[in-house]
Amino acid sequence: xxxxxxxxxxxxxxxxxxxxxxxxxxxxxxxxxxxxxxxxxxxxxxxxxxxxxxxxxxxxxxxxxxxxxxxxxxxxxxxx
Numbered sequence: 001x002x003x004x005x006x007x008x009x010x011x012x013x014x015x016x017x018x019x020x021x022x023x024x025x026x027x028x029x030x031x032x033x034x035x036x037x038x039x040x041x042x043x044x045x046x047x048x049x050x051x052x053x054x055x056x057x058x059x060x061x062x063x064x065x066x067x068x069x070x071x072x073x074x075x076x077x078x079x080x
Contacts, residue, residue: 005049009046009049013039016038034077034078037077040067041051
């Protein structure tokens, strides 16, 4: 199960990195919201792995903050 979380975290991290690099090579405008939307699943999967290893407080705070930022990003994309 640990390899699944490692691979899922890396896949989402690569998606977030590509969202960061995409505007450099195309005419696609940079939106910080896309970076958060792509990187939040990576943060959550890596912190779930930490929770399975026995850590409790820091991963929970990181997940809550990441989901909050993802919510702000969705709101910004939809209503501005």
